[in-house]
Amino acid sequence: MSIAFESVDFVYQAHTPFENLSLRNINLTIPDGSYTAIIGHTGSGKSTLIQHVNGLLRPTKGLVNVDGQIINANTKNKQLVSLRQHVGIVFQFPESQLFAETVVDDVKFGPLNFGVSDTEATNRAKDALQKVKLPEEFWQKSPFELSGGQMRRVAIAGVLATNPKILILDEPTAGLDPQGRFEMMELFNELHHKEQLTILLVTHQMDDVANYADNVIVMDGGQIVKNGAPVEVFRDTKWLIKHQLGLPKAANFAIKLADRGVKFDKMPLDISGLVHQIVNVKDRRPSHE
């Protein structure tokens, strides 16, 4: 499913002295089946932006078009239920949404809300728990008995069980150890490729952007300041460093090498790209040896 924002403004707490314009003239198209990363500082409007995609927030001005369904200031709650069936959001620290007595019951909550039968919901729950690789021995336990990482998996399964077409991830790996982080990102990548999920990833991990995303949106002060392929966005290294957004590790390494006189054809973004480039550089400079 594709997503389009057309001159969207969003005012937080409108008509009070606490009024605050948090999105400003957002124009954006996210094609069906793409993997988009959204980066930017805390308070730059990333979370506000993603909450517009399933109508948790409605634009103060302008409109959001999700595969033909229009969300604007006058959209009624009732019209949004069918939309939410197709747009799953994994919020920051999603384990805080767990409530049911068993893991399976919690994962079933979503499908049941969307009117799926109980047996079908159970099947979907089991399917989703398999996808997030939570061992079967935990399925009948209380979610509060699990470890933090396992709770995170249950919460993500709870979103996947609604069979979304668009999956929105708000810093899904925050607070996980490196191994857990890697497994989680690989899981999302697999879903993206196998089930053609459109993915929106809010992140501070530039390596994840470089490794997985095919499109990057940079936000600052409620506006989109850059939008393009990772190669294009990361090309402007000076701007990124100035705004303290950082670079992928491989790119950082390459910049340090470049400072010492090594010339690169193009900025490598991941480890394999970097290795490839270094090998090429070495091949091209046999005279030094």
Place this chain on the structure above:
Amino acid sequence: MNKILFGRYVPGTSFVHRMDPRAKLILSLIYIVAVFMANSWSAYVVSFIIALTIIASSGIAPKFFWDGVKPLIGVILLTVVIQVFFGVGGHVYWHWGILSITSDGLLNAVYIAIRFVLIILVSTVLTLSTSPLEISGAIESLFMPLKKIHFPVYEMALMLSIALRFVPTLIDETEKILNAQRSRGANFSSGSIMARLKKLVSILIPLFESAFNRAEELATAMESRGYQGGEGRSKYRVLNYTKNDIIGTIFMMASVALIMVLRNWS
């Protein structure tokens, strides 16, 4: 969620903002007592003018006060209706069983409505112009004499300020969980009352869970920073009475005196 007025402080530098929270608290209580003593039209007119003067000197937009009165209109109307039908005395216009409409009943109903509105307005000035921490500091300071009879003043003040401090945090938390469950298709505004209550479980359990976690984290954080109760603790915000408090007190005393005079004359 954003409509909740309780504990909402509107920062400012007006006359009322700069008053000592203890003075504001006591003067508000005195005003409330005075409003209950008022028993004639002229006394209510005076009370109303006092309330308007206080509101004006707080520099806060009138819309906020309307927001303060609005949620309580139902309660006010209910009290008025009860007063109208059950009040006795004076000329009887209509009666059926125990219900009756009398001249005194009608008059009392109007008085009660006016009292309600005036009290809400003035206490709204207090909560809008005083930060929750100032209010709990004021209560702590005013309760200090009770220390002599071993009343746990510090602990009570700490509980109060922690509770007030976490109101916005819990509101944010509720909103976050609400959004997460809405995204999973939960619809909290449709279905029968039982169905809605059932859905509330999906909000309440995570909320309790996080509140307990937070309490435990806070306790650990306080202990690891050496908190051992309030005895001998100094304060960051030291309360001091200033010129504004004297002016405020004189104004309130004069107003109360006027109300009392009007009460005895009529």
